[in-house]
Amino acid sequence: MTTPALLPLSGRRIPPLNLGPPSFPHHRATLRLSEKFILLLILSAFITLCFGAFFFLPDSSKHKRFDLGLEDVLIPHVDANRGAKNPGVFLIHGPDEHRHREEEERLRNKIRADHEKALEEAKEKLKKSREEIRAEIQTEKNKMMKHAWDNYRIYGWGHNELRPIARKGHSTNIFGSSQMGATIVDALDTLYIMGLLDEFRDGQKWIEDNLDFSVNSEVSVFEVNIRFIGGLLSAYYLSGEEIFKIKAVQLAEKLLPAFNTPTGIPWAMVNLKSGVGRNWGWASAGSSILAEFGTLHMEFVHLSYLTGDPVYYKKVMHIRKLLQKMDRPNGLYPNYLNPRTGRWGQYHTSVGGLGDSFYEYLLKAWLMSDKTDHEARKMYDDAIEAIEKHLIKKSRGGLTFIGEWKNGHLEKKMGHLACFAGGMFALGADGSRMDKAGHYLELGAEIAHTCHESYDRTALKLGPESFKFDGAVEAVAVRQAEKYYILRPEVIETYWYLWRFTHDPRYRRWGWEAALAIEKYCRVSGGFSGVKDVYSSTPTHDDVQQSFFLAETLKYLYLLFSGDDLLPLDHWVFNTEAHPLPVLHLSNTTLSGNPAVL
Ligand code: DMJ
Numbered sequence: 001m002t003t004p005a006l007l008p009l010s011g012r013r014i015p016p017l018n019l020g021p022p023s024f025p026h027h028r029a030t031l032r033l034s035e036k037f038i039l040l041l042i043l044s045a046f047i048t049l050c051f052g053a054f055f056f057l058p059d060s061s062k063h064k065r066f067d068l069g070l071e072d073v074l075i076p077h078v079d080a081n082r083g084a085k086n087p088g089v090f091l092i093h094g095p096d097e098h099r100h101r102e103e104e105e106r107l108r109n110k111i112r113a114d115h116e117k118a119l120e121e122a123k124e125k126l127k128k129s130r131e132e133i134r135a136e137i138q139t140e141k142n143k144m145m146k147h148a149w150d151n152y153r154i155y156g157w158g159h160n161e162l163r164p165i166a167r168k169g170h171s172t173n174i175f176g177s178s179q180m181g182a183t184i185v186d187a188l189d190t191l192y193i194m195g196l197l198d199e200f201r202d203g204q205k206w207i208e209d210n211l212d213f214s215v216n217s218e219v220s221v222f223e224v225n226i227r228f229i230g231g232l233l234s235a236y237y238l239s240g241e242e243i244f245k246i247k248a249v250q251l252a253e254k255l256l257p258a259f260n261t262p263t264g265i266p267w268a269m270v271n272l273k274s275g276v277g278r279n280w281g282w283a284s285a286g287s288s289i290l291a292e293f294g295t296l297h298m299e300f301v302h303l304s305y306l307t308g309d310p311v312y313y314k315k316v317m318h319i320r321k322l323l324q325k326m327d328r329p330n331g332l333y334p335n336y337l338n339p340r341t342g343r344w345g346q347y348h349t350s351v352g353g354l355g356d357s358f359y360e361y362l363l364k365a366w367l368m369s370d371k372t373d374h375e376a377r378k379m380y381d382d383a384i385e386a387i388e389k390h391l392i393k394k395s396r397g398g399l400t401f402i403g404e405w406k407n408g409h410l411e412k413k414m415g416h417l418a419c420f421a422g423g424m425f426a427l428g429a430d431g432s433r434m435d436k437a438g439h440y441l442e443l444g445a446e447i448a449h450t451c452h453e454s455y456d457r458t459a460l461k462l463g464p465e466s467f468k469f470d471g472a473v474e475a476v477a478v479r480q481a482e483k484y485y486i487l488r489p490e491v492i493e494t495y496w497y498l499w500r501f502t503h504d505p506r507y508r509r510w511g512w513e514a515a516l517a518i519e520k521y522c523r524v525s526g527g528f529s530g531v532k533d534v535y536s537s538t539p540t541h542d543d544v545q546q547s548f549f550l551a552e553t554l555k556y557l558y559l560l561f562s563g564d565d566l567l568p569l570d571h572w573v574f575n576t577e578a579h580p581l582p583v584l585h586l587s588n589t590t591l592s593g594n595p596a597v598l
Contacts, residue, residue, distance in 0.1 A: 174224075218271045285338060361576070370584060
């Protein structure tokens with residue numbers, strides 16, 4: 001195990017860790033696996049042909065009998081001698097017979113030709129050198145990212161996101177009113193990791209020339225932190241390019257006024273120019289949100305580490321100290337906290353939206369500190385124990401789910417966002433209290449299974465935004481407003497963590513199913529779009545290519561089919577937007593409660 005060389009406080013450039021353009025070491029290490037991947041592709045092409053034949057033939061099989069070589073395997077029910085026992089199969093006699101025979105012959109020839117072509121292609125592939133195969137695999141693995149990026153480059157460049165059908169830029173209020181190139185910043189590290197270096201440089205150039213934070217625009221502190229600061233820091237650590245660190249620090253300075261509240265719990269939104277902050281109108285009694293103010297730690301500790309300025313570290317440690325002092329109903333953290341009074345708002349606890357990444361960052365604070373931040377680990381363990389006791393249940397059909405706690409009542413509903421927890425439990429298994437590693441790995445696997453079911457029980461094989469466990473209803477969305485899929489990553493993220501820890505092939509299989517479904521239903525000529533109803537076999541698109549699709553969904557998919565030596569988890573910790581940040585090896589000091597190290 002090598003220790004990653006980190007940038008010391010002086011600001012000297014670091015060599016990229018385990019990654020190095022233009023050819024990455026991990027590509028060599030994964031060749032054997034990748035060869036298998038190619039063979040799999042060939043096999044799947046062949047099977048697709050066979051299935052194509054299968055789906056093509058039955059329409060005609062209602063009218064005639066086939067005598068194909070593959071018939072017994074593919075359509076065993078088509079047998080004239082046993083026709084009487086096989087409803088729907090009967091023979092054709094009379095004047096049409098000749099025409100039908102010709103048709104049969106044509107189909108037979110087509111299938112044979114396709115079959116031979118597939119075998120020829122397979123043989124050709126195997127003749128190629130390792131380098132050629134490697135390059136082809138790389139191109140295959142990058143294809144979705146290329147499609148998403150290239151279309152954004154053409155139609156949405158500089159805008160925050162892309163409307164892939166209208167073929168124009170898109171934005172939401174989380175990014176404020178200016179064009180901050182959210183997709184560029186969010187996608188940078190994915191491009192780098194995939195070896196798409198021309199695209200990476202193109203993004204870098206845009207950032208150098210255009211990314212400006214002195215704008216009169218009100219942004220979400222949380223979203224801008226995880227996507228922009230996280231993305232810029234990650235791009236910096238991977239490439240060593242100073243510009244990314246400079247921009248990250250410039251933006252962080254603009255966020256600091258959000259902490260000017262009576263308690264130090266930051267506002268949800270801040271105006272980058274005036275520094276005026278406020279909370280979302282919909283949040284309980286003017287509260288700040290747990291998953292927002294509780295998801296700053298990783299980025300802010302890195303900012304202090306890189307700049308030598310303790311201000312960022314102090315802000316997030318202050319939040320932690322305040323939370324530690326508060327009473328928690330049933331040991332659970334409510335999602336709402338009023339930044340003026342320091343009191344909880346509504347007693348609503350969830351591991352999905354509003355709560356999710358707070359728990360994730362407790363665990364990752366510990367991992368990021370080289371497992372020296374024991375305070376964070378304790379808070380994580382305590383929180384997870386309470387969650388397991390009160391929120392995690394098994395459905396009648398045996399599916400483990402994480403419900404939501406509302407004023408003492410358990411709502412048996414789980415959001416797509418909560419599916420990230422399968423990966424979190426697996427990631428936190430090692431180092432768990434009373435050595436319950438096996439238990440947490442199992443719990444992670446159960447959540448992964450439940451979330452896979454939520455995908456599998458839909459027409460599109462893509463998961464709904466939220467699903468219920470109510471009587472006979474299990475892992476299925478009930479309300480129309482919960483049936484959409486907006487290219488979210490959490491389920492694939494969990495597959496990836498589970499794959500890393502178990503190498504159980506089911507996770508690659510499940511990830512592959514999701515990739516195929518995204519390709520089939522979300523890909524449009526101008527990029528990728530979310531869909532409005534995963535239960536309808538003719539999907540309607542929402543016409544938004546979310547920036548997290550490039551930052552997270554496609555990155556986790558890529559990692560799922562790469563070797564473990566690409567961004568090893570003992571050196572890298574992924575922020576909640578999938579931006580990898582290196583573990584900080586701070587020799588014998590502890591980050592926790594010890595600002596002296598900064
Ligand atoms: C991402 O922006 C982050 O993962 C965040 O923590 C919540 N989920 C979205 C994507 O679904």
